[in-house]
Amino acid sequence: MTDYDSLERQLTALLDTRDWLTNAAQTSAFLMQTLEKLNWVGFYLQRQPETLILGPFQGLPACNPIPFSKGVCGAAARSRQTQRVDDVHAVPDHIACDAASRSELVVPIVVADDLWGVLDIDSPVPARFSREDQAGIERLCRVFIDASDLTASAPRR
Numbered sequence: 479m480t481d482y483d484s485l486e487r488q489l490t491a492l493l494d495t496r497d498w499l500t501n502a503a504q505t506s507a508f509l510m511q512t513l514e515k516l517n518w519v520g521f522y523l524q525r526q527p528e529t530l531i532l533g534p535f536q537g538l539p540a541c542n543p544i545p546f547s548k549g550v551c552g553a554a555a556r557s558r559q560t561q562r563v564d565d566v567h568a569v570p571d572h573i574a575c576d577a578a579s580r581s582e583l584v585v586p587i588v589v590a591d592d593l594w595g596v597l598d599i600d601s602p603v604p605a606r607f608s609r610e611d612q613a614g615i616e617r618l619c620r621v622f623i624d625a626s627d628l629t630a631s632a633p634r635r
């Protein structure tokens with residue numbers, strides 16, 4: 479099982495600036511290196527109303543932009559609830575950026591009641607993400623939020 483306590487300590491030590499861009503890049507690289515069986519990790523940011531634009535990521539070039547009305551990322555943005563999808567082929571409006579993706583976890587990043595963006599993680603393995611993974615990755619998102627000046631990023635609406 480993944481040791482999320484250890485990952486939380488490591489990520490906290492890694493994020494040694496308040497700059498959200500640096501921290502988002504570091505966080506996506508850290509997750510790609512430390513979590514097994516992933517093919518894509520990255521951030522989508524809300525910088526226009528009801529739209530997600532691609533931010534720092536690891537993996538293949540990805541879809542951009544993503545409207546709130548579409549895909550697993552859009553569902554996370556609309557609902558502000560983590561989306562844990564065991565089989566992306568079973569989601570009718572799943573957006574296939576990388577044909578290898580089989581399961582997906584998308585965590586909304588909410589700051590002061592504003593949706594800043596989402597963290598999207600894809601795996602080539604069906605049902606890669608357990609409830610424990612969801613809770614652990616949500617904790618790692620909290621480390622990113624607490625370490626970063628997210629209100630200083632850009633006007634979003």
Ligand code: SME
Binds near residue numbers: 551572
């Ligand atoms: N699969 C996502 C789109 C983003 S890519 O996976 C990087 C979705 O359905 O929203």
